[in-house]
Amino acid sequence: MNTATIPNSPLPNSLRTQPDERGHFGQFGGRYVAETLMPLILDLEREYKAAKADPAFKEEFDDLMKHFVGRPSPLYYAPRMTEHFRAAAAAQGKPENGAQVWFKREELNHTGAHKINNCIGQILLAIRMGKTKIIAETGAGQHGVATATVCARFGLPCTIFMGATDVARQQPNVFRMKLLGAEVIPVTSGAATLKDAMNEALRHWVAHVHDTFYIIGTAAGPHPYPELVRDFQSVIGKEARAQLLERTGRLPDLLIAAVGGGSNAIGLFHPFLDDTDVQMLGVEAGGHGLDKEHAASLTGGKPGILHGNKTYLLQDEDGQITEAHSISAGLDYPGIGPEHSWLHDIGRAKYLPITDDQAMEAFQLCCQLEGIIPALESAHALAALPEVAPKMGKDQIIIVNVSGRGDKDIFTVAEKLGVKL
Amino acid sequence: MTQRLSAAFAKGRPALVTFITGGDPTPDATPAILDALVAGGADVIELGMPFTDPMADGPAIQAANLRSLAAGTRTADIFRIAKDFRARHPETPLVLMGYANPMVARGSEWFAAQCADAGVDGIICVDIPSEEDPEIGPALRAHGISFIRLATPTTDTARLPAVVDGSSGFLYYVSVAGVTGKQQAAVDSIKEAVARIKSGTDLPIAVGFGVRTPEQAAAFAAHAEGVVVGSALVDLVAQHGADAAGPVRELTAALADAVHNAKALV
Missing domain, CATH: 3.40.50.1100 (Rossmann fold)
Known part of the structure; x- marks a missing residue:
């Protein structure tokens, strides 16, 4: 069943060609966002398609993966x-x-952690789109640290939304983010954890769509985020x-x-x-x-x-x-x-x-x-x-x-x- | 159903659209506050369905959502409040406003049927853009409930037809890119935006986000068919709790007076 030379390009009826053009994986996924964000989401989709087809984008991503992230991992x-x-x-x-x-x-x-793989990809997209500010949500702080890291590397200002409960239980990562030059905003609504940090990041984004890129930390959120995070990971x-x-x-x-x-x-x-x-x-x-x-x-x-x-x-x-x-x-x-x-x-x-x-x-x-x-x-x-x-x-x-x-x-x-x- | 909505925007003067969160501070307190809105002269009532994660709302309406849920407000309470309102006020259009998940939790067909049964005229859903219309739009239209969409400063002319398609009642123009109750748009930007949207639809346009005082409401009303006021009323509920009906009625009357006479200012 398993041989040494198994090709790895998608087959007909492949499970690897999701999502569909509307960003749906079967009944899941989609773009359930406020109208204010919708045009930006569509821009991001266009820009991501262009980036995928651009050898220079892949080359820069691969180069950073090798020399900055230290890939391949063993x-x-x-x-x-x-x-x-x-x-x-x-x-x-x-x-x-x-x-x-x-x-x-x-x-x-x-x-x-693996979080850096995605952050490298998204910050390259942000720069392609001419965005000058970066925001992100974080739970444990790993994604916040990874985002603050790429922001320092590329010289973009970085704001991290983090539930106040998580700020209290993840102090070392909060300090890491600050060392890397990020501003950490404790979010006190709800249970003050990851879900609330994401709500607050979305509220900030909707008011700053013109110049701000939101680096989402996981393969979720509105299309095309689940697809592009997956691709980078x-x-x-x-x-x-x-x-x-x-x-x-x-x-x-x-x-x-x-x-x-x-x-x-x-x-x-x-x-x-x-x-x-x-x-x-x-x-x-x-x-x-x-x-x-x-x-x-x-x-x-x-x-x-x-x-x-x-x-x-x-x-x-x-x-x-x-x-x-x-x-x-x-x-x-x-x-x-x-x-x-x-x-x-x-x-x-x-x-x-x-x-x-x-x-x-x-x-x-x-x-x-x-x-x-x-x-x-x-x-x-x-x-x-x-x-x-x-x-x-x-x-x-x-x-x-x-x-x-x-x-x-x-x-x-x-x-x-x-x-x- | 849409009859009541179209009548509200056909009075020969701008309409005042008012928002409060259902169940805030308690489900029992809401009917008196709704009555105060009507008595004050509101032309359309938006009743907010509380949600745990109101990510398009500023601090005032976020807090109202949490107060309502903490008081134990259920979806069934919202429909009961709506149905009783319809019995007391046969002519005043009532719109439910909220987030997608509570609307689709039992299926969009169930939700639309409940709306029809309760005498609800329309729905505003923050996080179902036109791209995801199949999620709820067909069920609402089948039951004669208006699907009221939002247009924003980022909705360009190319996108507008998609936003308008399948919507009815009125179009809600969100005047600032941001959350509810925060900053206010410049009147000139409203004038320009409404004119642009007018070229793409015959629907009445109500302008909202950040309108707090009668003066602001009048300035916006001069350029649109309606003005939406939410956070300022919700703030009164926060301040006065179960005794909010009086203050809500006073502010609504001042807003209504300003909005209804706004065109005379231009």
Whole structure:
């Protein structure tokens, strides 16, 4: 089934040609924005099409990816993690089981996460469009730091909207953004987290459309954002696919990635969508459990409209948005990118909720067995391994996207473990 | 349904369109505030449907949304308030204004049928631009509910036909690129914009965003068929709570007087 020379251009009936010309992935996606923003969204779509067809744009993007971001990121075989789940399989009476675990090391990128891939692409678009100011929303602060970084690199003024709750729990990233020259605006409306930061960024944008570019941090929002963020993040999956083929001569059996908005997951999944033997698992934040507070939009929500797109949302029967909860600030959002909603509905990818406690366990396991401190977001992806690795054969291969490093999370983890720093 | 709306803009003078958030401060307090708007001389009433994430609104209406939801306002309360209003005021057009998700949560067909049943004349939805009309437009038109669209300073002449297509009742001209209740547009820019839009539609045009005083309302009304006032009234509700009807009626009367006589100023 898997051979060393598998072409990777979209096939007829490809799953990789979405969205349609109106920005819809099946019933999801679209452009649900205020009329004031609509002309700008259409401009952005035109400009992105032109950029995609411009070899100079790709050349500059690739050059920055290599020399500024430090790509390609390694694809790493995780021997002790693999052995750990083989031992678990044997203990379950299945000594022949235990898949090989590989990590895509996005945490080694400049700024410590996959977020920078998208920011490089969007700031190049902003400059093409002649915009002179940059705004962004951020939850954990990773996207804020990545945006502040590219703004410093290109000399554009940067304003970051961040929920006041997140400002309090992510002080190191707030200071990083300030060091990089960004202005950080704490948002106090609602629960003062990522959703509210996005509302406030949209309010600012609508009043400054003439000169301001909004760098959205995940593969969500009005078309063309879900498409362009996915395209910029697809460098993850393209590299992983080529790297594994080169190392093993075959494709993986399973991809695992954490899903908040879902940009690291769609970046890994998308280049494999037409590889029918490759299965995909998106891991949602199950918080305290699905019967309590959580952030699992697909498993615990239903389709609705928020922040410019139609997608699965946590909401009540009146369509009021309910507050999300996750130990990971980056997953603490009541929605998900529209392409994931579509992949979920057509069954091409599966989605699994993982609780705060499961993520904490996986976080520590990864530190101890592989010498890698993962972000709490990525720890959610790692926490799916006990569910799947012991059930798979030893010759099978899992790639987990380690989307970010966990230095930013050590305070949250210490608190959860009852350790005073 | 649209009959009431077209009549409101055919009185030979500009119309005053007023907005308050439904259920603010409580669902029980809303009917008296609506009655005060009518008694003050409002020609069209916009009743805001509260939403958790009012991303096109400034601080005043954001706070009103949260007060309403905190008081436990449900979609069923909004329709009950609308239906009772229709029974008390058979002639005054009533428009529901809000965000897409509460309108489509049970399906657009359900929503449009409820509007028709409650005697609602039209809908203004902030985040369904003409590109996404299929989401709600066909259901509204099938039930005879006007879909009132918004035009903005960024809506250029090329785009205007798409905005007007499928809309009825009136066109809401958002006079500033921004959120509700904040800065105010220059009168000259209104004059120019309304003239431009007029060339593309026969719909009456009501101008809103940032209109707070009778003087401002009169200046805008001189160049349009209507003026929308929201945040200034919502501020009175914030200030006076369940006792807001009196102050709301006073401000509405002053606004109505200014707007209805505005053309005489030009």
